[in-house]
Amino acid sequence: MKTRDRILLSALELFNERGERNVTTNHIAAFLGMSPGNLYYHFRSKSDIIYRIFQEYEKLVDFYLDIPRDRPLTVADLTFYLESVFDGFWRYRFFHRDLEFLLDNDARLRRDYRDFTHRCLNAINRVFDGLADGGVIKPQPEELRAAMSLNVWLVITNWMAFLKTAEAAEPARNPTLNQLRQGIYQVLTLELPYLTAEFRDSVLALREKYRPEPPDVEVA
Amino acid sequence: MKTRDRILLSALELFNERGERNVTTNHIAAFLGMSPGNLYYHFRSKSDIIYRIFQEYEKLVDFYLDIPRDRPLTVADLTFYLESVFDGFWRYRFFHRDLEFLLDNDARLRRDYRDFTHRCLNAINRVFDGLADGGVIKPQPEELRAAMSLNVWLVITNWMAFLKTAEAAEPARNPTLNQLRQGIYQVLTLELPYLTAEFRDSVLALREKYRPEPPDVEVA
DNA sequence: ATTATCTATAGATCTATAGATAATGC
DNA sequence: ATTATCTATAGATCTATAGATAATGC
Secondary structure, three states: HHHHHHHHHHHHHHHHHOOOOHHOOHHHHHHHHHOOHHHHHHHOOOHHHHHHHHHHHHHHHHHHOOOOOOOOOOHHHHHHHHHHHHHHHOOOHHHHHOOHHHHHHHHHHHHHHHHHHHHHHHHHHHHHHHHOOOOOOOOOOHHHHHHHHHHHHHHHHHHHHHHEEEEEOOOOOOOOHHHHHHHHEEEEEEHHHHHHHHHHHHHHHHHHOOOOOOOOOOOO | OOOHHHHHHHHHHHHHHHHHHOOOOOHHHHHHHOOOOHHHHOOOHHEEEEEEHHHHHHHHHHOOOOOOOOOOOHHHHHHHHHHHHHHHHHHHHHHOOOOOHHHHOOHHHHHHHHHHHHHHHHHHHHHHHHHHHHOOOOOOHHHHHHHHHHHHHHHHHHHHHHHHHHOOOOOOOOOOOOHHOOOOHHHHHHHHHHHHHHHHHHHHHHHHHOOOOOOOOOOO
């Protein structure tokens, strides 16, 4: 693997693990066993590294959220989208943690992220559309659907922070991928009132799969 | 006003304005026209300042979210709670921006914030309860109500970040209190499907008051 | 006497670069 | 020749403290 890619990979790993704010360019270089100078040969700055990682994140999510317009959507489609989005979110979880600071310090990132958000919102809207076509949810007025999509986005993007701040007892103990996927439960809760009688049971069953369990009791 | 309180007030102002990460103890001291040494005479550390500010925030929210158990709740009560929570959120908006970092660095804060979250969730739950008693929303199973309360919390605590990252074109341009209150529109959207026929119109009218307007066109 | 404030600075980082050296590709 | 890497360091901060001085309260 090229050094450039190894830097991106290690930076992502360290950022996710410890938070971007706690990871310096020296840390990344040391982690890779290379000199800081070399790191700066490959990237102009720390925020350049972050920008490149964002571009990968963006590409991943865009790939998953390519919602077909030519056919109705099924509960299986919905499951796939939810799993994909939460998976991508988990893999780049450092990003939303320090989002505001990162955007404040990089105009490119700020612009790209804003567009990214709007693409995601549109995709969520299209999923609702497609599910209505597929008879899974009742059709809703344009305006309500837009507000619902935004709520879905707010729940998704905040779920990680909630887990870390409200549940985790230990500072270093990151939530697991499994816990993160329980965010799907919360998203499906938003959609419950809009389900058609025909598909209600199958979505309820899906939701049940992601139901949060009471926190583990520590076993010594 | 005592110097100690002036420090807390100025720190809060600077944190809100520029973000905690961008505000050093030197900045706070300079802003107050005092020496950094003096600042450290009144507070042990920067995170001690943050912790004291959090305690004020906590006190404010706890004061507003003292939900009466002895009477049903009205639409006016709901309005008051929503306005109060968003107002408190606005006044201490720096806090959620760097939440994870702040909690990682202060065990007291971590513990207190976790309890605070759970108190807030309980209060939201009680609001739903009281509104059901008042005939505003249809009663729901315990389990659904808990998941709904959590979604309300997630929307509230993420609304500010959404505004800043998805809407603001300029980096320094903070969302206004007015925009923040449009988060109420989003919260009320969550409750729409559960309204009773009797109160549906009055809640819809309330929601309309907070409807987001298209972003201002810059007038030269 | 005690409380509040200031001056000056140690010590720890962090980002980024200059300039030298090593490795690679024609 | 070009690309990759390293060494060494400048320059900019930041947090926090030691120790001196000023202000205040009995």
